[in-house]
Amino acid sequence: MRITVGRLYRLLYTKLGPQGWWPIYDIDFKKCVYTPRKYRSNTDEEIFEISVGAVLTQNTTWKNVEKAIGNLKLSHTLSPDEIFKMNIKKLETLIRSSGYYREKAKKLKNLSRFFLENPIHKLRNKSIQELRNILLNIKGVGKETADSIILYAFQKPIFVIDTYTKRLYLRFFGDHMDYEYDELRNLFEKDLKHDWRIYSEYHALIVEVSKRYCFKNNPRCIDCILNNFCKYNLEIKLKDERELYLSKN
DNA sequence: CGCCAGGGCCTCA
DNA sequence: TGAGGCCATGGC
Numbered sequence: 001m002r003i004t005v006g007r008l009y010r011l012l013y014t015k016l017g018p019q020g021w022w023p024i025y026d027i028d029f030k031k032c033v034y035t036p037r038k039y040r041s042n043t044d045e046e047i048f049e050i051s052v053g054a055v056l057t058q059n060t061t062w063k064n065v066e067k068a069i070g071n072l073k074l075s076h077t078l079s080p081d082e083i084f085k086m087n088i089k090k091l092e093t094l095i096r097s098s099g100y101y102r103e104k105a106k107k108l109k110n111l112s113r114f115f116l117e118n119p120i121h122k123l124r125n126k127s128i129q130e131l132r133n134i135l136l137n138i139k140g141v142g143k144e145t146a147d148s149i150i151l152y153a154f155q156k157p158i159f160v161i162d163t164y165t166k167r168l169y170l171r172f173f174g175d176h177m178d179y180e181y182d183e184l185r186n187l188f189e190k191d192l193k194h195d196w197r198i199y200s201e202y203h204a205l206i207v208e209v210s211k212r213y214c215f216k217n218n219p220r221c222i223d224c225i226l227n228n229f230c231k232y233n234l235e236i237k238l239k240d241e242r243e244l245y246l247s248k249n
Numbered sequence: 250c251g252c253c254a255g256g257g258c259c260t261c262a
Numbered sequence: 263t264g265a266g267g268c269c270a271t272g273g274c
Contacts, residue, residue: 021255058256064272065255099254099271107257142257162255207255216253 003229005191008172009198012205015225019204022050022152025066025073032066038197042153044120049078050153051115054145055107056098068095080115083108107140114138128156143181151203157196159188160203164210171214174231 003011020034024046042050049069056065071094072078077086091105098104114134123131128150135146147160161184169184179187192198213224221233 054255057254059254060256060270061254061272063254097271100256100269101271103257103269140257144256148255160255164255203255211255 003172005188008226008229009192009202009205011226011229012209013201016205016208019201019208021200021204022053022148023062023066024049025069025078027073030070030074032062032069037155041124042155045079047120047153048080048115049073051111051149052078052083052108054148054152055111055140056095056104058100058104058145060099064097064099068098071095071097080112084112084116103140107138110139111141124154128158131156132158147185151196151200155196155200157189157194157199159185159192159199161185161188162203162207164207164214165203167216168206168210168214171219171232172226172230174235 018036020036023032023034025031026033037046052072053065053069056068069078072083075094077083077094083091088105088109091108092101095101095104095108118134126134131150131154132146135141135149136143141149144160144162147158150156150158151160161181165188166179166184169179169187188202189199192202209224209226213220213226219232221227221230221236224230224233227233
C-alpha cells in the first residue's frame with residue numbers, strides 16, 4: 001500500500017494526537033498555552049498576537065519567541081497602535097531574544113501599520129487569495145509567514161510549507177527535490193479536505209515529528225513513529241542489509 | 250566550539 | 263529565477 005499525503009496525516013494524528021496550534025500567551029501561566037479554538041473564531045487580539053508570533057518565529061526556535069511575546073504582553077504593548085508608536089529601540093529590547101531583533105523590530109512596525117490601515121473585521125471577510133496578496137505586500141512577510149497568518153490567525157484553509165515540511169516530505173515520499181513553495185503546497189492541499197482545522201493540525205504534527213525525530217543531521221529513524229512507512233528509512237535499511245550481506249561474503 | 254532553529258530581503262548575474 | 267550573503271539569539 002503506497003502511503004499518500006492524506007494517509008500520512010491520519011498516521012501522524014493517530015500517533016501524536018491533536019496539537020492545538022497556535023499557542024497564545026497566558027498572562028497567569030506566563031507562557032504560551034495551546035488553547036483549543038476549533039469551534040470559535042480567534043479574537044482580534046489573538047489574530048494580532050498570532051501574526052506577531054509568525055513574524056518573530058522566522059528562522060528561530062519558538063522558545064526564543066515565547067519570551068519576546070511575553071515581554072510585549074506583560075508590558076501591555078501587544079497591539080498594533082502600541083507597537084506602531086513605540087520607540088524602535090525599546091521594541092528591539094523587548095523582542096531581543098527572538099534573534100534578528102533589529103530586522104524584526106522593523107517588520108513588527110510594518111505589520112502594525114498594516115493592521116492599523118486594515119481593520120480586522122474587514123480582513124476576516126476577504127478571500128484567501130485577496131488576503132494573501134495584501135499580506136505579501138508587507139515588508140517582512142513572505143509566503144510562509146503570510147500562510148501561517150491566514151491559517152492560524154484567520155482560520156482559513158491554506159497549507160503552510162516550512163523547512164520541516166520540505167524535509168519531511170522529501171524524506172518520507174522521496175521523490176524529486178526541487179519543489180517550488182506553492183507547488184509543494186498544492187501537493188498537500190489537493191490530497192486533503194479543504195478544512196483549516198485539518199491543515200492546522202497537520203502542519204503542527206509535521207513540526208512535532210520533525211523536532212522529535214526528523215533532524216536535519218542524524219535523524220532518529222530507529223525511534224521514529226513513521227519509520228515503517230518512510231522511504232528514507234527504508235532505503236537506509238536496505239543499504240545496511242546490503243552492506244551486511246557484502247561484508248559476510 | 251559548531252550547528253541549527255516553525256524565513257525573508259537584497260544583490261547580482 | 264536562482265544562488266549567495268546577511269540578519270542574531272539561545273539551546274544542545
